[in-house]
Amino acid sequence: MSNLSSAILSEALAYANPVDIKGKLAELRETAPVSLVEPEGIRPYWAVTRLEDIRYIESNPQLFSAEPRAILILEALEKENQERFGEIMGVKTLVHMDGPRHMELRKITRDWFMPANISKLRGHVEELAAGFIERMKGMDGKCDFATDIAFWYPLRVVLQLIGIPEEDEAKILGLTQALFAPDAFATEEKDVMAVFFETITAMGEYFTLLIEDRRANPKDDIASLLSNATLDGELIDHFTLTSYFVLLSTAGHDTTSASLAGGIQALIQNPKQMELLLANPELYPQAADEIIRWVSPVKHFARTVLEDTELGGVPLKKGDTVAMFFESANRDETAIERAGEFDITRKSTKHMAFGYGRHNCLGMHLARMEVETFLRLLLPQLESLSLNGEPSYIPSHFVSGLSSLPITFKFKD
Numbered sequence: 001m002s003n004l005s006s007a008i009l010s011e012a013l014a015y016a017n018p019v020d021i022k023g024k025l026a027e028l029r030e031t032a033p034v035s036l037v038e039p040e041g042i043r044p045y046w047a048v049t050r051l052e053d054i055r056y057i058e059s060n061p062q063l064f065s066a067e068p069r070a071i072l073i074l075e076a077l078e079k080e081n082q083e084r085f086g087e088i089m090g091v092k093t094l095v096h097m098d099g100p101r102h103m104e105l106r107k108i109t110r111d112w113f114m115p116a117n118i119s120k121l122r123g124h125v126e127e128l129a130a131g132f133i134e135r136m137k138g139m140d141g142k143c144d145f146a147t148d149i150a151f152w153y154p155l156r157v158v159l160q161l162i163g164i165p166e167e168d169e170a171k172i173l174g175l176t177q178a179l180f181a182p183d184a185f186a187t188e189e190k191d192v193m194a195v196f197f198e199t200i201t202a203m204g205e206y207f208t209l210l211i212e213d214r215r216a217n218p219k220d221d222i223a224s225l226l227s228n229a230t231l232d233g234e235l236i237d238h239f240t241l242t243s244y245f246v247l248l249s250t251a252g253h254d255t256t257s258a259s260l261a262g263g264i265q266a267l268i269q270n271p272k273q274m275e276l277l278l279a280n281p282e283l284y285p286q287a288a289d290e291i292i293r294w295v296s297p298v299k300h301f302a303r304t305v306l307e308d309t310e311l312g313g314v315p316l317k318k319g320d321t322v323a324m325f326f327e328s329a330n331r332d333e334t335a336i337e338r339a340g341e342f343d344i345t346r347k348s349t350k351h352m353a354f355g356y357g358r359h360n361c362l363g364m365h366l367a368r369m370e371v372e373t374f375l376r377l378l379l380p381q382l383e384s385l386s387l388n389g390e391p392s393y394i395p396s397h398f399v400s401g402l403s404s405l406p407i408t409f410k411f412k413d
Helices: 006-010 012-016 018-031 051-059 075-085 099-113 115-137 145-150 153-162 166-180 192-216 222-227 238-269 271-279 281-295 364-381
Strands: 034-037 045-048 142-144 300-305 309-311 314-316 321-325 382-387 402-404 406-411
Touching: 006 018, 006 034, 006 045, 006 321, 012 018, 045 051, 051 309, 051 321, 075 192, 099 115, 099 222, 099 238, 099 364, 115 145, 115 153, 115 364, 115 406, 142 145, 145 153, 145 238, 145 402, 153 166, 153 222, 153 238, 153 364, 166 192, 166 238, 192 222, 192 238, 222 238, 238 271, 238 281, 238 364, 238 382, 238 402, 271 281, 271 364, 281 364, 364 382
Parallel strands: 045 321
Antiparallel strands: 034 045, 142 406, 300 321, 309 314, 382 406
């Protein structure tokens, strides 16, 4: 049994060492799958670590609500957010709401992310992937795959869909990283809360200008669709719209970036799986889905208990918080056979990397296609691929993955 406290599950800096997190989650799955955690500075919560319990939570919105607490953040930050924005999370995105309004807002962009539309994008995504592979060819056989390639390729895909120009990619990437991992940007002069407020303010200013532009000059992009959408005959208010843009422009690439970099790492560490994939190209779609399960970039979401109930035999009180740890669900041997093995031949596991139920990720079909496309174009061109140093990880307990993946590679002549 680990000597580490369960409180590390909500300590951002602990995620820079995934071995500790995985060990604690495995321990809780085995001994206390619904476990009370009382961390310093964060309101208490019940850590839920088994897949079936998480699926139950997400299947019962009448008992477990995404409002008002969707993510575990500092209690002091919750209070300050409430005063500044009227919401303890600081934003009100699709992942922070439930009920009819959630469904109405989700419907606005849903068709853009359905398989029929995603299939039309495949050719363009292939062009973008090929462009980044060409970039690798100019790197003299070595690069940091995370920072040089994986951060940028999904970013370009989703920002082009939204309608954000290429020259703003670096700005959006920087804001995303600061929003999801503010601890990495905190200094003696600027604490985590200051980083958060500075980031939210900058995002609000950027997307307000985008909304105003698309209302005056609509185009064929998601920005125009959202900016001019109406609910009950009225244009959507700026706070709701900017929150929507924050979600699309951050979650739309950061999770896929983490999956792509983590997938390359997993294939390097499992060379027989790499050989199998190269010998059986029909496995690329399955490989992409297994990679996303394996990496599980979204680490948690929280729900508020609406009525006294129980979960896994543990009594819960109205007002309690349950935190669903998706990475743990995706390693749950009671729900997924050989969950601790990386296996690209695995059939559908109904894993939880994209969530479940009403909050199932809108972009899951796009994410799978982006990962599959890049691997399918890159791997057959390589003569060799290996690690070139120690990987490092983003210190975030919300969305996390590799911050650095040094590799060496050789393209075939």
